[in-house]
Amino acid sequence: MSVNEKAPIANHGQVPHYGSLGAGNGDDGAGPNSVGPEKEKSLTFHQVGYEVPTLCGRRTKVIISSCSGIMRPGLNALMGPTGSGKTTLLDVLADRKGRRGPSGDVLINGSRRPKNFKCVSGYVVQDDLIMGSLSVRENLAFSAALRLPSGTTWNQRKERVDRVIQELGLVSCAGTKVGNEFFRGVSGGERKRTSIGMELIIQPQVLFLDEPTTGLDAFTAVSVVKLLKRSGHMGSGAPLTASLPL
Numbered sequence: 001m002s003v004n005e006k007a008p009i010a011n012h013g014q015v016p017h018y019g020s021l022g023a024g025n026g027d028d029g030a031g032p033n034s035v036g037p038e039k040e041k042s043l044t045f046h047q048v049g050y051e052v053p054t055l056c057g058r059r060t061k062v063i064i065s066s067c068s069g070i071m072r073p074g075l076n077a078l079m080g081p082t083g084s085g086k087t088t089l090l091d092v093l094a095d096r097k098g099r100r101g102p103s104g105d106v107l108i109n110g111s112r113r114p115k116n117f118k119c120v121s122g123y124v125v126q127d128d129l130i131m132g133s134l135s136v137r138e139n140l141a142f143s144a145a146l147r148l149p150s151g152t153t154w155n156q157r158k159e160r161v162d163r164v165i166q167e168l169g170l171v172s173c174a175g176t177k178v179g180n181e182f183f184r185g186v187s188g189g190e191r192k193r194t195s196i197g198m199e200l201i202i203q204p205q206v207l208f209l210d211e212p213t214t215g216l217d218a219f220t221a222v223s224v225v226k227l228l229k230r231s232g233h234m235g236s237g238a239p240l241t242a243s244l245p246l
């Protein structure tokens with residue numbers, strides 16, 4: 001599957017699948033208004049590779065090579081030890097590596113990813129990007145204001161925020177400041193759920209998460225994974241990456 005034995009493993013990955021599994025979603029240029037829930041998205045990738053130029057510029061360093069797999073609707077995991085290329089592969093699948101560098105095919109329901117794929121998919125990064133001086137509700141409202149289509153009314157945005165707070169079990173801490181290195185705020189699990197909520201707010205068709213359970217205790221990790229399973233009901237497939245403790 002990859003050049004080195006540390007390569008990440010997609011849990012559904014063996015046979016590349018190109019067949020249409022539903023409505024095609026090719027280069028249709030659908031605007032960000034098409035963020036409404038569309039279920040049953042399958043993501044397939046075939047012979048995906050990624051390399052970067054070395055410092056001297058003459059040679060390239062291969063980060064991942066010849067990775068193929070299928071992510072079916074529901075939770076999918078990329079597993080591998082540290083440095084094996086999980087984040088890089090997730091970035092390539094999420095179309096966050098630009099046009100240069102990545103090679104191979106990434107398809108949604110058998111068609112190329114739409115140009116607005118970044119608008120209709122969510123990505124929760126490994127290190128939370130969340131404002132500690134704002135409350136949980138304010139962070140969610142900020143994400144909604146930035147990322148929902150401009151035609152969305154204030155009431156619609158508030159409804160989305162309320163729904164996410166309810167779904168993620170954040171009602172009791174919605175008014176609490178998230179906190180940072182200078183002052184204590186919500187718990188680690190609540191912080192992680194807020195980060196996930198900031199992506200769920202747009203009801204992404206696909207949600208990518210980079211190590212959503214790293215740094216959490218076992219109980220919180222289980223509650224986050226349960227939440228991600230439930231998020232399927234909110235219209236999101238959810239590939240995620242997780243490191244295997246080795």
Ligand SMILES: Nc1ncnc2c1ncn2[C@@H]1O[C@H](COP(=O)(O)OP(=O)(O)OP(=O)(O)O)[C@@H](O)[C@H]1O
Nearest residue numbers: 052061063080081082083084085086087088089243
């Ligand atoms: N732009 C880059 N330039 C040079 N090396 C890179 C670059 N991006 C990634 N790498 C290297 O590629 C390897 C894979 O990195 P990546 O971040 O994808 O690993 P990972 O599996 O997500 O690791 P972790 O579990 O620690 O987050 C690492 O050895 C990293 O140093």
Ligand SMILES: [Mg+2]
Nearest residue numbers: 086087126210
């Ligand atoms: Mg990583």
